[in-house]
Amino acid sequence: xxxxxxxxxxxxxxxxxxxxxxxxxxxxxxxxxxxxxxxxxxxxxxxxxxxxxxxxxxxxxxxxxxxxxxxxxxxxxxxxxxxxxxxxxxxxxxxxxxxxxxxxxxxxxxxxxxxxxxxxxxxxxxxxxxxxxxxxxxxxxxxxxxxxxxxxxxxxxxxxxxxxxxxxxxxxxxxxxxxxxxxxxxxxxxxxxxxxxxxxxxxxxxxxxxxxxxxxxxxxxxxxxxxxxxxxxxxxxxxxxxx
Numbered sequence: 001x002x003x004x005x006x007x008x009x010x011x012x013x014x015x016x017x018x019x020x021x022x023x024x025x026x027x028x029x030x031x032x033x034x035x036x037x038x039x040x041x042x043x044x045x046x047x048x049x050x051x052x053x054x055x056x057x058x059x060x061x062x063x064x065x066x067x068x069x070x071x072x073x074x075x076x077x078x079x080x081x082x083x084x085x086x087x088x089x090x091x092x093x094x095x096x097x098x099x100x101x102x103x104x105x106x107x108x109x110x111x112x113x114x115x116x117x118x119x120x121x122x123x124x125x126x127x128x129x130x131x132x133x134x135x136x137x138x139x140x141x142x143x144x145x146x147x148x149x150x151x152x153x154x155x156x157x158x159x160x161x162x163x164x165x166x167x168x169x170x171x172x173x174x175x176x177x178x179x180x181x182x183x184x185x186x187x188x189x190x191x192x193x194x195x196x197x198x199x200x201x202x203x204x205x206x207x208x209x210x211x212x213x214x215x216x217x218x219x220x221x222x223x224x225x226x227x228x229x230x231x232x233x234x235x236x237x238x239x240x241x242x243x
Contacts (some may be wrong), residue, residue, distance in 0.1 A: 001175075008175035012168045015193045022200030023208065036206045039118045046111040054104025060097035061140070064090060069165045073158040083156060091148040098141035105134060129202040136195045139188040146184055155182050161189070 027034065040047055068090060076086055109130055112118050147154035164178040178189070199205060 002179065004179040005175035008164065008178040009173040011193060012173070015197050016168075018197045019199060022197075023205065026200045026205055034205060034209065036203045037121065039112075039115075039121060043111055043115040043118060046107055046115075050104050050107030050111060052104070053100050054108060057097045057099075057101030057104055060093065061101055061137075064094050064097065068158065069162050072162070072166075073156075083158075086158075087147070087154060091144060094144045095141070095148060098137065098144060102134075102137050102141060105130070105137060109134075125202055129198060129204060132191065132195045132198060133204075136188070136191045139184070139191050143184040143188045155185070157181060157185060161185055 073083070073086075077083075081089075112122055112126075112130075147157075160177045160181040164174050164181075167174040167177070178185075
């Protein structure tokens with residue numbers, strides 16, 4: 001057994017252990033920190049563009065990963081979906097969603113860097129999280145685009161990466177399958193494993209408790225006394241709904 005096979009057999013379980021135990025620890029000892037620490041009060045214009053781009057984009061990306069990794073190739077072939085059809089049906093939405101996610105997170109980072117109070121509230125933990133998150137998005141988008149440009153010659157990851165992923169969950173890891181995948185997949189999956197290991201200790205942990213209604217809720221309205229002394233509350237009038 002090669003070192004690469006051992007790596008792909010062992011490291012996923014280390015990541016899962018950190019993710020599960022870290023999430024439990026965070027919930028047990030840091031419930032008040034289980035939040036995104038909203039900065040909408042400081043800046044709203046860029047946030048109203050960047051946040052929907054990132055969140056809806058990442059949801060499509062996650063859905064694509066679930067379909068590609070969980071559903072076996074035999075199942076799609078059984079309903080008449082050829083590899084060619086599947087490849088382009090996954091590549092086109094994947095590239096679009098990946099670009100939207102990357103643009104969204106780039107705007108969020110720009111907003112965080114260019115808005116004084118938001119930058120002041122940015123911790124070292126946040127900076128590391130953003131670096132790894134962007135690396136994972138870029139690696140995934142790059143892998144998808146390589147596959148799109150290669151067309152019919154693209155590596156069929158559903159014969160290597162997907163069965164390896166499924167083997168992890170029934171505790172019979174087949175690291176040799178992942179080791180046989182191209183370097184771009186190795187980079188993407190490795191960065192993703194690092195991201196999941198960091199997940200419980202960053203603001204990303206809020207994703208485990210955000211309800212579906214969160215995506216369509218109105219913005220949080222912050223109110224303050226009217227400085228002109230009119231006896232009214234700023235922001236007390238009608239507000240249009242958020243994304």
